[in-house]
Amino acid sequence: EAGVVQSPRYKxxxxxxxxxxxxxxxxxxxxxxxxxxxxGQGPELxxxxxxxxxxxDSQLPKDRFSxxxxxxxxxxxxxxxxxxxxxxVYLCASSLGSGHNTGELFFGEGSRLTVx
Amino acid sequence: GExxxxxxxxxxxxEGDNSIINxxxxxxxSDYFIWYKQESxxxxxxxxxxxxxxxxxxxxxxxxxxxxxxxxxxxxxxxxxxxxxxVYFCAESGNDYKLSFGAGTTxxxxx
Numbered sequence: 001e002a003g004v005v006q007s008p009r010y011k012x013x014x015x016x017x018x019x020x021x022x023x024x025x026x027x028x029x030x031x032x033x034x035x036x037x038x039x040g041q042g043p044e045l046x047x048x049x050x051x052x053x054x055x056x057d058s059q060l061p062k063d064r065f066s067x068x069x070x071x072x073x074x075x076x077x078x079x080x081x082x083x084x085x086x087x088x089v090y091l092c093a094s095s096l097g098s099g100h101n102t103g104e105l106f107f108g109e110g111s112r113l114t115v116x
Numbered sequence: 117g118e119x120x121x122x123x124x125x126x127x128x129x130x131e132g133d134n135s136i137i138n139x140x141x142x143x144x145x146s147d148y149f150i151w152y153k154q155e156s157x158x159x160x161x162x163x164x165x166x167x168x169x170x171x172x173x174x175x176x177x178x179x180x181x182x183x184x185x186x187x188x189x190x191x192x193x194x195x196x197x198x199x200x201x202x203v204y205f206c207a208e209s210g211n212d213y214k215l216s217f218g219a220g221t222t223x224x225x226x227x
Contacts (some may be wrong), residue, residue, distance in 0.1 A: 004159070042205050042217030043200065056214060082175065091159050104150075107159030 004108035006092050012114045018080035019030060021111045025073070025094030033105065034077050035091040040075070043091055049075065079113075087115045126222045135193040137205035137221050144165060146208040150215070151180060151191045154203045160217075161192070163204075194225075201225045 005024040013019050025032050031050050035043035045066065048056040052072040060067065064083070069075040079086055089110040096104075129135045141149075147168040152160035166173045166180045166189075173180050181194040189206050203220040 040219070042207070042219055045214055046216070048214070056212075075191045077227070093159070105160075107161070109157070109159050 001087065004092055004094055004106050006090075006108035006111050008111055009109065010112050010114075012116065013082055015084055016081040018078065019082050019113060020079075021077045021092075021113075022088050023075045023077070023092030023108060024093070026096075026106055028093035029096050029106070030072070030082075031095045032075050033093040033095075034067060034075070035093060035107075037089040037110070038093055039088070046077070046090075054083050080113045082113070084115050087113055089113070124221055125219065126224070127227060128224045129196050130226050131196060131198060132181075134197055135191075135200065135223060136194045137191045137193075137206075138225065139189040139191075139206050139218055140187060141189065141206070141208050141218075143208065143210055143216075144187065145210040147211075148209045149180070149182060149189050150203045150207045151178075151189075152207060152217075153200075154205065154220070160205060196223075196225050198225050198227065 004026055007022050010032050011019055033048050034046040036046050037043045046058055047054055047060045047067050049069045052069050065076045065079055077090060091107050091110045093105040093107045128163055150165040152161040153163050156158045164175045164178050164180050166182050171182050177194045177217060181190045195199055205217045205220045205224050207215045208215045209215045
């Protein structure tokens with residue numbers, strides 16, 4: 001069974017440019033997450049979807065970040081415009097359950113962003 | 117604020133020895149805890165979880181211990197192998213269902 005697929009794996013852009021990351025969760029997983037991971041730190045939640053609804057986007061910097069999961073399957077995370085401080089790994093994860101029965105999160109390999 | 121953290125950022129262990137990785141959490145409302153392993157260039161991988169109604173849970177070569185009195189979580193790895201070299205994160209969630217990760221412990225296995 002395929003795991004969580006993310007693309008691109010690596011992206012280098014200049015500041016003020018836009019960038020987009022794509023995630024395809026494990027088939028049948030209703031809940032999808034985007035996490036930000038800075039070097040040497042643990043992942044930090046940006047947004048959580050249950051099906052197509054964003055149920056927690058409190059940590060998403062909405063002035064420059066946006067996300068969508070239109071059909072409740074794959075998702076896109078966009079940054080526009082990118083800043084130097086956005087350099088990090090963007091992780092997507094999915095889980096079968098939701099709410100308090102989320103269970104195990106399965107992570108993709110991440111998209112490493114470098115902003116010059 | 118509430119946070120999950122690890123006592124030591126690095127741990128060096130001899131191959132074949134047992135490893136103990138510690139984690140302290142501050143949110144007394146947390147009721148679900150998970151250990152993740154992250155190898156270089158990869159996403160975190162689930163190791164084992166435990167709910168607050170338990171104080172011990174065992175898996176294959178791993179044991180998680182939960183002490184709710186002092187808000188402490190530990191991961192024990194038996195007979196540590198070179199493939200166990202990675203960064204280990206503890207994570208917790210409570211009523212908000214949000215999984216919060218600590219900063220991680222880098223485990224290096226010496227041959």
